[in-house]
Amino acid sequence: QSVLTQPPSASGTPGQRVTISCSGRHSNIGNNVVSWYQHLPGAAPKLLIFNQDQRPSGVPDRFSGSKSGTSASLAISGLQSEDEADYYCASWDDSLNGWVFGGGTKVTVL
Amino acid sequence: QITLKESGPQLVKPTQTLTLTCTFSGFSLSNNEVGVGWIRQSPGKALEWLALIYWDDDTRYTPSLRSRLTVTKDTSTNQVVLKLTNVDPVDTGTYYCAHLMMVTAFAFDVWGQGTMVTVSS
Numbered sequence: 001q002s003v004l005t006q007p008p009s010a011s012g013t014p015g016q017r018v019t020i021s022c023s024g025r026h027s028n029i030g031n032n033v034v035s036w037y038q039h040l041p042g043a044a045p046k047l048l049i050f051n052q053d054q055r056p057s058g059v060p061d062r063f064s065g066s067k068s069g070t071s072a073s074l075a076i077s078g079l080q081s082e083d084e085a086d087y088y089c090a091s092w093d094d095s096l097n098g099w100v101f102g103g104g105t106k107v108t109v110l
Numbered sequence: 111q112i113t114l115k116e117s118g119p120q121l122v123k124p125t126q127t128l129t130l131t132c133t134f135s136g137f138s139l140s141n142n143e144v145g146v147g148w149i150r151q152s153p154g155k156a157l158e159w160l161a162l163i164y165w166d167d168d169t170r171y172t173p174s175l176r177s178r179l180t181v182t183k184d185t186s187t188n189q190v191v192l193k194l195t196n197v198d199p200v201d202t203g204t205y206y207c208a209h210l211m212m213v214t215a216f217a218f219d220v221w222g223q224g225t226m227v228t229v230s231s
Contacts, residue, residue: 002156033217035216035218037157037218039157045206045208045221047219047220047221050215051217088157090217092216096172098171098172099147099149099162101157103156104156104157
């Protein structure tokens with residue numbers, strides 16, 4: 001059972017917009033920044049979003065993040081086949097004094 | 111350019127100690143506001159954060175494994191070592207090390223390719 005709660009799956013057709021939610025508590029998302037990672041099978045996880053809404057250089061602007069209270073969201077607009085992957089949210093947790101990850105969301109492009 | 115690479119045994123017997131090494135380049139763990147984390151993924155499961163070591167030798171561990179984990183660093187060789195004692199088949203998985211950026215952001219921005227570990231007799 002992960003500390004941060006994500007839906008196990010999400011899907012869309014090419015070109016559609018998909019949104020993934022990440023629910024936490026005051027001790028993690030409510031009080032700390034959120035990051036999002038894309039994990040393709042057999043590859044290293046890749047940082048997509050940091051500080052809840054900032055993209056590292058090289059990440060397409062189709063990916064966007066937001067945070068409100070104790071929840072965060074990742075949106076993928078203009079969905080492409082190469083976006084099929086697992087997506088994880090993460091944050092520092094003040095109570096656990098460590099990092100926590102979400103359970104991951106598998107995005108399927110129909 | 112920051113790179114990290116994990117190394118260690120592919121197969122470990124139950125009750126043994128697993129020792130993994132993360133060799134990195136492109137940054138120094140003696141610089142302020144830098145850290146290296148360890149994260150694993152068991153088969154079919156989510157990413158799980160294990161441990162973190164900061165530039166000042168401060169360490170953090172996931173509560174459920176704190177008694178079994180140790181993380182150390184060697185700034186002269188640019189390596190971070192993770193030890194997990196008394197391993198069990200549930201410790202099977204892919205282990206990643208990652209650079210923790212702490213200036214202007216707080217996230218694991220660069221990850222190693224991961225090393226797969228199987229715990230079996």
